[in-house]
Amino acid sequence: MTNPISVTVASSPRTFYIRAEAGTTNCYSTASFTVTVTDNPDITVQNLTACETGTTGAASVNLNNAILTNPDGGVISFYNSLADAQNEVNAVTSPISVTVASSPRTFYIRAEAGTTNCYSTASFTVIVTDNPDVTTTPLSSCESGSTGQATFTLNSGVTDADGGTLSFYTDVAMTNLISDENAGLTGVQYTTGSRTIYVKSVSGSCMGTAQFVITVNANPTCDITGEQTVCLGGSSTFTATAGMTTYAWTGPNNFSANTPSISVSVAGVYYVTITNANGCQSTCSRELMVVTCGGPICTYTQGAYGNSGGKYCDGTEGGIPTVDLITQALTNAGGTITVGKLGSSVVMSLGDENCIITQMPGGGKATEIVPAGDYDICPSLPNSFLKNGKINNVLLSQTIALSLNVNITNPSKLGNFELQAGTLATAKPEGGCGSEVAKPRVCGHFEGNIWVGTVNEYTYRTFSAAVINAIIPDGNGMKTIAGLLDLANRALANVDDVKNSEDGASLSDIAGAVAAVNEVFDECAIAVGWDIEKCPEPPTLDLATVTTAKISSVETAGFDAYPVPFKDQLTIKYNFDYVSDVTIEVFNSKGIIVYSMIDTNSYLGKEVVITINATLEQQQVYYVRLTTSQGSTVKSVMSSY
Incomplete structure (x- = not known):
């Protein structure tokens, strides 16, 4: 056979024979030997991955994990290069630190069969991934x-x-x-x-x-201190919560300021928005009332003068019966009051108290005294002046009431009160009869998300320019309530000979102005100023539309409200899947708002918990309105206590 020869592992060990011959002598000798071919170890590997340890930028990798199979039991060693593996130099130990920067990194395995120096090699990569750096x-x-x-x-x-x-x-x-x-x-x-x-x-x-x-x-607690009631021509200092970063005041006549304290003299509501060091804000308000000093003015309506069982205050003393109040007014007037002018008048005198009570209150159209004449109210006015025993001329009955009101005190506080075209506001006395301090008004407002209703709203009555223009000024050039009474008396007597008006003012307007005086100071009140803005009405819900309208089966602003009944907290869950600011409002059974909030961070399935226990009534129906950019949806819920 030829040499070299291929010998397989499978045929190993294999015996070969040698013949050694001496030239051509045919002399020879023989010998045998064995050839053993050893199998290189079979090995399969896999690539390795690892995450860095923490934020070190490296991971400790066990290279042995790259070996999938080693059926021949080869002795394993690891190297950085194939040459090192082949030459069996510069082996690396496992586990080894592999950096993210060096990744992917290739390693070589040498698998050797015992001491035979037979070996095989393989390579694999190690990838160390950077952990997310958050x-x-x-x-x-x-x-x-x-x-x-x-x-x-x-x-x-x-x-x-x-x-x-x-x-x-x-x-x-x-x-x-x-x-x-x-x-x-x-x-x-x-x-x-x-x-x-x-x-x-x-x-x-x-x-x-x-x-x-x-x-x-936390939002700062907003509070304003300072005297709320000042005399006309006076002023007060309003001071907001101390220690804030900024202050932003607004008030009547475009008032504005940015200081902790302000000096105020104009009647109205002053608002301040305070901002603390964290940038959180709160807003509160305080009202200044500018009053005519000297205490309250007391008037009574014609209905009060027709109430025989009434008990009244004259500004100092309370509990005065109707008869005694009329007697007091007639006495202060000198015993007799003439309503109208001589020739067309109604006369009331001491002793006529019960006749006045019997024929009041009046009604009907405002007219002159017709037919002309001077009539005593007692025992009774002519039947043509009456309807069902009551005065049938509202100008006459209102003027009778104003004549008595003007004379409740002597000198007359009411008669000297100056009028002007516009709306007069009055407040009730804080301590009742005899008090000279006006009840402070607090307008309805939101405290956080909760609506707090108006407290001690003023009484308002309006006087037309036509009526004020028809009043003759007094010696000081002022147009007073005494002057209005004189205008009403002239109108009843038709002094200007123009039917249904007097000096350019209609009889109905004059009767309305007289009634306004009788009502605006009714049961004693303190004037707080002219043309003062009324407190805002609370937002309301039209319950008629809620109770009669059918809610669409496809709600553009859909939501769920639970639990029902609820005690003090209500959960609102959004059922719409578009982005929108959301307004959540809760209204009571009268349709008046009790809670409102705006959510600028809406998403499908979001649950918003609202707390409204401060305004809850026991077992009442409430209405929840949710409004988005796509529309509104209203649902009713029931309180449990």
Whole structure:
């Protein structure tokens, strides 16, 4: 056979024979030997992947994990290059640190069969992946209204997720999941104070962790101090809560200021928005009342003078019976009061008290005294003046009441009161009869999300320019209530000989002005000023449309409200899947608002908890209106207590 020869492992060991012959002598000798071919170890490998350890930029890799099979039991060693593996030099130990920067990195395996020097080689790569490097920022927000809560978008606290998927936890061990991206990270509520949020960012099998602090800052408590009632020509100092960063005042006649305290002299409501060091704001108001000093003015309506069982106040003393109040007025007038002018008048004298009570209150059209004549009210006016025993001329009956009112005090506080065209506002005395302090008015407003109704709203009555122009000024050039009484008397007597009017003012307007005086100071009141803005009406819901309209089966602003009945908290769950600011309003059974809030962070399935226990009535129907950019939906709920 030829040499070299291929010998297989399978035929090994294989015996060969040698013949050694001496030339051509045919002399020879023989010998045998064995050839053993050893199998190189068979080995299969896999590539390895690992995540860096923390943020070190490297991972400790066990290279033995790259070996899938080693059926021949080869002795394993690892090398950085094939040449090293072949020459069996510069072996590396396992585990070995592999950096992200060097990744992917190739390693070589030498698998040797015992001491035979037979070996095989293989290569594999190690890829060390960078964990997501999560960077965060603290989040802070002001509480919503006075709820003590604020809503956060948690992933706003992560400035860089490094390509990972976020999840948030309340504990450092990351076992108490707050929410993940699928559940929506856009509406998590927290109460006042600070807490740590732990965040995980996962990319493949690698993750990074971080934490940040969420703080809910309380809105400042807004309060204004200062005297609310001043005399005409006087002023007061209003001072807002101290220690704020900024102050923004507004008030009547475009008033504005930015100081903690302001000097005020114009009647009306003054508002201040205060901002604290955390940037949180609150708004409150205080009203200044400018009054005509000297105490309240007392008037009574013609209905009061027709009430035989009435008890009244004259500004100093209370509990005065109707008869005695009329007697007091007639006495202060000198015993007799003439309504109208001589030749066309009604005369009331001491002793006529019960006749006055019997024929009051009056009604009917405002007319002159016809036929002309001077009539005593007692025992009775002519039948032509009466209807069902009561005066049938509203100008006459109102003027009788004003004549008595003007004379309740001597000198007359009412008669000297100056009138002007416009609307007069009056307030009730704080302490009742005899008090000279006006009840402070507090207009309806939202305290946080809760509507607080108006307290001690003023009484308002309007006087037309035509009537004021027809009043003859007194010696001081003022047009007073005494002058209005004179105008009414002239109108009853038709002094200008023009029927149904007097000096350009219609009889109905004059009767209305007289009635306005009788009513605006009714049962004693303090004048607080002219043309003062009325308190705003609370937002309302038209219940007729709610109870008769059918809600569409496709609700553009759909929501659920539960539980029903509810005790003090109501949960609103959004059923719409578009982005919009949301206004949530709650109205009572009369359609008057009791709660309102705006949510600028809506999403499908979000639950908003509202607290309205401060205004709840027992077992009452309430209406919840939710408004978005696409429309409104109203649903009714029932309170449980």
